[in-house]
Structures are given as C-alpha cells and as structure tokens.
Amino acid sequence: DSLESLEHVDKGLLEKYSPAEQQTITRAVKDLRTIIAVKQVIQTQYHEVLKRAFPNGDLDDLSLVRQEQAYTAVMYYDPTLKPLKVETMAQWQENPPRVFSTQEHQLGLAYLSGQLSLDQLENHHLQRVLKHDGTKQLFLGECKVDPTIKNSQIEKIQKQLKEQQAKDDQYRKSQLAHYQPLNYKPVSPNYYLKTAFSDAIMTVLYARDEDYQRQRQAQGLKETEWEMAKKQRQHQTRNRHEDGGMHL
Structure with missing residues (x-):
C-alpha cells in the first residue's frame, strides 16, 4: 500500500506524513473507494429491480436504506418482477402471502442449521432467498407463522445465525477499516411489509401512477x-x- 498505488490523489499532500502513516492513509482511501464502488453497484441493482416492480415510481427520492427495504420485499414476494399494483401492496400488508410450503420451510431450516447444502434445495427461489440476509429473515418470519414448525427450532437457528454474523462482522472489520455491519434483525412479514411500504414510501413508489x-x-x-x-x-x-x- 504505497503512495504510488493511489490514483487521483494529490500525493504532495501526503508526503509530509511518515511512511507508516502514508501506508495507513493509503489503505483507508482504498477501503473507502471499495465501499463506494460496492455501494454504487448495489444501488444500481436496487434501481433496476424496483424500476420493474414500480415503473411509475420516483426512485431517486428514496434513500438507499428505503430502497433496500423495498428491494428485499420485492425479491421475496415478487421474484418475477411483475409490476405491482397498489391493491396488491394493500393485500400484502393486510395478509402477507405465503411464499413457501411447509415442506420447503423444513428444507430451508435444514439448510440454515447446516443439515443440507444449498444445491440440495430444488426450489431456486428458496435458494436465492436463503443466500441473502434480508430475505432470509422474511423466510424465518414466514416459518414462524407455520403452525407445524416449533418456535424453538426457529429460535435455535436464529441464535446460530447471529453468532455466525458476529464472526463475519469481526472478520470484515479487521479487513476493512470503514466496515459497518448491516445486521438484519428477526422480523415478522406483516411488520416488515407495513414498514417497507409505509404511506410515505408508497407515495414515492407510485408517484406517477394515476390510479x-x-x-x-x-x-x-x-x-x-x-x-x-x-x-x-x-x-x-x-x-x-x-x-x-x-x-x-
């Protein structure tokens, strides 16, 4: 991590620092650039997905956090990215749709507890859901309202996931000085949908929808x-x- 490896930086500004300090600054700048680049990729991904689900929305008016919440819900409940009607959203909020069968709940939980590998799951949507923290929490929330599944089974998995998350965060912090953990908390689908699609957010997502x-x-x-x-x-x-x- 030498000064020479930094592009678009006035190296003269940094020459007054000691070699060790220069190395620290260089690493920090690189870390920051990595984070910014990753954020841009993520934002583009959110935009592309939300644009298809909400073609009449003013997505630029939504913060990245709000976009992420809406994106997570869309990826869970509308994986084919069909444009979503206002009525559909209202129905979702009143009565969150059940996406997976009891058998799929059990298979997903078996994967999360380390008993199955991801490629042993036949449902590709379930595979995608379990790969991402946000959709994973919605899956666990859906499992919680499945009367055939014991709460203790879900809580045990949530505890394991939390411990794993803490380890991952620790590792990332050691690698990236500016890393901020984004921990997804357990959440019920009902609460999530009402929060992710509050009135204020709906106004933005349907900004140009005449109905x-x-x-x-x-x-x-x-x-x-x-x-x-x-x-x-x-x-x-x-x-x-x-x-x-x-x-x-």
Missing part, C-alpha cells in the same frame, strides 16, 4: 370531510352547552 393519485385525492377529500363534520359536531355541542344554562 394511486386518484385514490390519494379521494382519501384526502374523505378525511377533510370527516374533519369538517367533526368540527361542526364539536361546535354544535359547545353551543348547546352555552345555551343550556337556566335563564331566570
């Missing part, structure tokens, strides 16, 4: 009417109280 905008306007109108009716009732009640005294 959605009409629905929003109708909803806004209804809420305004309700507010006005409420104020009117309060006003009438207040007037009755004021007029209700005994006049001698």
Whole structure:
C-alpha cells in the first residue's frame, strides 16, 4: 500500500506524513473507494429491480436504506418482477402471502442449521432467498407463522445465525477499516411489509401512477370531510352547552 498505488490523489499532500502513516492513509482511501464502488453497484441493482416492480415510481427520492427495504420485499414476494399494483401492496400488508410450503420451510431450516447444502434445495427461489440476509429473515418470519414448525427450532437457528454474523462482522472489520455491519434483525412479514411500504414510501413508489393519485385525492377529500363534520359536531355541542344554562 504505497503512495504510488493511489490514483487521483494529490500525493504532495501526503508526503509530509511518515511512511507508516502514508501506508495507513493509503489503505483507508482504498477501503473507502471499495465501499463506494460496492455501494454504487448495489444501488444500481436496487434501481433496476424496483424500476420493474414500480415503473411509475420516483426512485431517486428514496434513500438507499428505503430502497433496500423495498428491494428485499420485492425479491421475496415478487421474484418475477411483475409490476405491482397498489391493491396488491394493500393485500400484502393486510395478509402477507405465503411464499413457501411447509415442506420447503423444513428444507430451508435444514439448510440454515447446516443439515443440507444449498444445491440440495430444488426450489431456486428458496435458494436465492436463503443466500441473502434480508430475505432470509422474511423466510424465518414466514416459518414462524407455520403452525407445524416449533418456535424453538426457529429460535435455535436464529441464535446460530447471529453468532455466525458476529464472526463475519469481526472478520470484515479487521479487513476493512470503514466496515459497518448491516445486521438484519428477526422480523415478522406483516411488520416488515407495513414498514417497507409505509404511506410515505408508497407515495414515492407510485408517484406517477394515476390510479394511486386518484385514490390519494379521494382519501384526502374523505378525511377533510370527516374533519369538517367533526368540527361542526364539536361546535354544535359547545353551543348547546352555552345555551343550556337556566335563564331566570
């Protein structure tokens, strides 16, 4: 990690530092560039997927974290990347679809506990889901609502995953000075979908969807009417109280 190996950096600025310090700075700059490059690749991936699922969205208005949440849900529930209708999203939130069968739940859990290898799973979507931390948590959340699976079985796997994650994070931190662990916490599909597709995010994802905008306007109108009716009732009640005294 010598100064010469750094491109697009004013090396004159760094020459006043000792060789050891120069080495540390060089490594840090390289690490940072790696992280930025990886982030750009990830962002492009999120964009491509979300653009297909939400063709009328203003994706640039979403932070990377929000894009990631939506991306994870899409990759789990809509792997063929069909454009998602507003109604579909509402249904998902009310009643998260079950993606895998009980047998697939058991196979997935067997893989996560180290009893099977990934290529022993026939369902390719299940393979993809179990490769990524975010979708893996949605899978475990779905397993939790499967009445045939004991909670203790899932909790044991979650504990193993957490321990493995801690080891991985430790290793990455030792390799990358600026590494920040992105730990996915256990989550229920219901909660995840309501968070990932909150009203504010839906407004962005359906920014140019005329049906959605009409629905929003109708909803806004209804809420305004309700507010006005409420104020009117309060006003009438207040007037009755004021007029209700005994006049001698």
